[in-house]
Amino acid sequence: MFVGFGTVGQGCARHLQSHRRQLSDKYGFRFKVIGITDIAKGSVLNDRGIDLSKAISSAKKQVKLENAGLGGSGGLSTVETIAKAKADVVVESTWTNLTDAEPGLSHMVTALRSGSDVVTSNKGPIALHYKKLTDLAKVKRQILRFESTVMSGTPIFTLREFCLPSAKILGMRGILNGTTNYILTEMAKGKDYSNALKNAQTRGYAEVDPTGDVEAHDPAAKITILANALMNRNIRYTDVKSEGITKITAQDISNATADSKTIKLLAQASEVGGKLEVNVKPTLLPDSDMLAHVNGIINALNISTDVQPDLTLVGPGAGGDSAGYGLLCDIIAIHNLRSGWNN
Amino acid sequence: MFVGFGTVGQGCARHLQSHRRQLSDKYGFRFKVIGITDIAKGSVLNDRGIDLSKAISSAKKQVKLENAGLGGSGGLSTVETIAKAKADVVVESTWTNLTDAEPGLSHMVTALRSGSDVVTSNKGPIALHYKKLTDLAKVKRQILRFESTVMSGTPIFTLREFCLPSAKILGMRGILNGTTNYILTEMAKGKDYSNALKNAQTRGYAEVDPTGDVEAHDPAAKITILANALMNRNIRYTDVKSEGITKITAQDISNATADSKTIKLLAQASEVGGKLEVNVKPTLLPDSDMLAHVNGIINALNISTDVQPDLTLVGPGAGGDSAGYGLLCDIIAIHNLRSGWNN
Numbered sequence: 001m002f003v004g005f006g007t008v009g010q011g012c013a014r015h016l017q018s019h020r021r022q023l024s025d026k027y028g029f030r031f032k033v034i035g036i037t038d039i040a041k042g043s044v045l046n047d048r049g050i051d052l053s054k055a056i057s058s059a060k061k062q063v064k065l066e067n068a069g070l071g072g073s074g075g076l077s078t079v080e081t082i083a084k085a086k087a088d089v090v091v092e093s094t095w096t097n098l099t100d101a102e103p104g105l106s107h108m109v110t111a112l113r114s115g116s117d118v119v120t121s122n123k124g125p126i127a128l129h130y131k132k133l134t135d136l137a138k139v140k141r142q143i144l145r146f147e148s149t150v151m152s153g154t155p156i157f158t159l160r161e162f163c164l165p166s167a168k169i170l171g172m173r174g175i176l177n178g179t180t181n182y183i184l185t186e187m188a189k190g191k192d193y194s195n196a197l198k199n200a201q202t203r204g205y206a207e208v209d210p211t212g213d214v215e216a217h218d219p220a221a222k223i224t225i226l227a228n229a230l231m232n233r234n235i236r237y238t239d240v241k242s243e244g245i246t247k248i249t250a251q252d253i254s255n256a257t258a259d260s261k262t263i264k265l266l267a268q269a270s271e272v273g274g275k276l277e278v279n280v281k282p283t284l285l286p287d288s289d290m291l292a293h294v295n296g297i298i299n300a301l302n303i304s305t306d307v308q309p310d311l312t313l314v315g316p317g318a319g320g321d322s323a324g325y326g327l328l329c330d331i332i333a334i335h336n337l338r339s340g341w342n343n
Numbered sequence: 344m345f346v347g348f349g350t351v352g353q354g355c356a357r358h359l360q361s362h363r364r365q366l367s368d369k370y371g372f373r374f375k376v377i378g379i380t381d382i383a384k385g386s387v388l389n390d391r392g393i394d395l396s397k398a399i400s401s402a403k404k405q406v407k408l409e410n411a412g413l414g415g416s417g418g419l420s421t422v423e424t425i426a427k428a429k430a431d432v433v434v435e436s437t438w439t440n441l442t443d444a445e446p447g448l449s450h451m452v453t454a455l456r457s458g459s460d461v462v463t464s465n466k467g468p469i470a471l472h473y474k475k476l477t478d479l480a481k482v483k484r485q486i487l488r489f490e491s492t493v494m495s496g497t498p499i500f501t502l503r504e505f506c507l508p509s510a511k512i513l514g515m516r517g518i519l520n521g522t523t524n525y526i527l528t529e530m531a532k533g534k535d536y537s538n539a540l541k542n543a544q545t546r547g548y549a550e551v552d553p554t555g556d557v558e559a560h561d562p563a564a565k566i567t568i569l570a571n572a573l574m575n576r577n578i579r580y581t582d583v584k585s586e587g588i589t590k591i592t593a594q595d596i597s598n599a600t601a602d603s604k605t606i607k608l609l610a611q612a613s614e615v616g617g618k619l620e621v622n623v624k625p626t627l628l629p630d631s632d633m634l635a636h637v638n639g640i641i642n643a644l645n646i647s648t649d650v651q652p653d654l655t656l657v658g659p660g661a662g663g664d665s666a667g668y669g670l671l672c673d674i675i676a677i678h679n680l681r682s683g684w685n686n
Contacts, residue, residue: 155507162679308497308658308659310659311497312656314654322650329508333505
C-alpha cells in the first residue's frame, strides 16, 4: 500500500504499472495495491486491488481517493489504514520532518508492528530514528529499506549490500543536495546568490522557503543516514556539524575560480583519530577532484573502502521519477530477499 | 579452485583470506580451495584444502605449486585439473586472448560441463563467446559471472542485476581503458605521446607491447561485453568499430584545451535508428561532461536507462586487488544466489 501519494509515491506507482510485465517475467513479482492514503487526497482501502492508473489520474486531478471510483472503503486515518491493511509492503513517501520525524515515524512503526515491510523515501524517520526503526524491524522480522532517502534513488544502499560484499567503508564524501549544487553551479557561471536562488525556485528545484536546503539540513540528514547505514554507526543528526551556502558571495566564487577551484557543499564522514567525523560545509575543491565537476541538480557520492579505494556513484539528486524508482528498487529487493532470488 | 594464479588470482585469494571471518559471519560463506593451476606455476589438487597463505607466498617466490608443500597431487594439465576437481566454483583469471579466446575458453567450457560455476576476469571468452558460454551455463544450470572483465571489479554487472530491477539500458558511454586514459591525461599535462607512453610503461600501467591498449582492442572487448550483457544483444567483438590513440598529437591536445575540451578514448553503445551502434574512438568532450574529468588510470561508465536517465559509476580501471575483489564479489553473489540470500 501507498502512504503518501504525491510526486514520489505516484512516480513509484507509475514504474510499477509500466514495468508490471517485466517484473513478473523476470522476478516472478506480482502485486496488487490494497490501500492508498495521503494527507491531501484522503484514503482508500480495497482488498481486491486498486486500479493504479485510475488512482494516479484522479490524484493528478486532485480528486479525493474516496471519490475516485476505486472501490473499497475510505475514511480511516492513515495509521488506522496501515494497521488494518496489513499490506506485505508499505511504500512510505510522506514529507520529511527533521524535528520529530512525524508523521512518517508513526507510519513506519505502525507498519512494522502490523507485519508489513517498509520502503521509504522519507528522510526524517531514518535520519532521526535509524536504530529504533532497524531494531524494531529486526524484532518483528520485517524489512526496512530506504534507498530513496539519499541521492533520490540512485542505488547506493543497494550497491553496498549486493555489490560490495564484506567491504568495510572507511570514508565518504559527496554532493548530496541538488538544490544547493544547482545554486552553486549558477553562481560559478556569474550569478549572485539571490538570483541563483530565484532561478532554482522558478525551475522548481528550490522551495519557497529554501531553508532546509540552503542551510544544509537536508544533506546533514542524508550524511547521517549514510554514516549509520553504511558505516554501521549510531550518530545523531543533531550532532552533525553543518554549514549552509547562504554566506557565500560572488567574490568567494570568483576567488575560487581564479585559483582553479570550485566551491561545493560537501558532506563528509571520515574517521579522524579513531573517531567518526561527520559534517557538511562549503568546501574548496581543486580541479583534479571529480566532485568539482558534478554540476546542477546532480548528486555524487565517493566512497573509500578497504577493498576498492575509490568508487564514485553519480546520479539524479531529485525528481519523483527517480525517487519513485528507488522505492521500486527496494520493493523488488524485498521480494527477492524473501523469495531467495530464484529466477 | 583457481585457474590462473597471477596478480588477479592472488588478489582474489588475499581478499578471501583476509575477509574469511566476515564472509562466514555475514553470508554463511565458508570455503576451501581444492585446486590451483597456473601456466607458469604448475598445478596442485588437494581435496582436503590448500593453505592459501602458503600458496600465495610460494607463488610470489616463483616456487612451483607442486613443490610448495601444499599437499595433494600435481602434474595434471589445467583442463584435466578442472575436470577432476569438479569444484563448486572455478575462479578463472588467465590472460586475455582476443584472437581465439584460448586457453580461457576451454577452461570455462570444461568447468561448466564439469558442474562448476565460473567467475572470471578474462575478457577473451566473454567478449568473443558470450552467447555460447551463457547458453552452456544455462543448459548445465551453472552460473557464469564476469564482473572483473570490465572496470576491474568496479561492480557494474552486479549493479545492473541487483540495483536496477527491470530497467532497460538505452545507451552507455565510458572510459574503459586505464592505460590510454593515463597516457591522454599525461598528454593533457604537456607530454607528447611517446613520453606519456614511456611513463605509463615505467609505472607498470602499459605493457612492453602496448598494442592491445593503445589500439583500443581492450576497450572494444569491454564495450562488446557491456553491450551484450547489459543491453541483451549478440554483437561480435570484430564488428565494433575501434580507433586507438596512437595518432593523437600534442597539437591535437592543445587545440582541444584551447577550446575548453578534452580528448578521451570513449567507448559507446547506443541505439541509432533502431540499430545498436557500438564503437571506441578518441572523442572531444566538453568541460561540462563529467567524463572529461576522469583522469589517470580511473575508469568510468555512464549509463542511460528508461528509469534513471543518467547514472555514472567511476572506479579503478586496473589492479590485481581491484580485479581480485571483483572475483570475490562474483563468488559471493553465486553463494547468495544459490543459498537465497538468507542472512
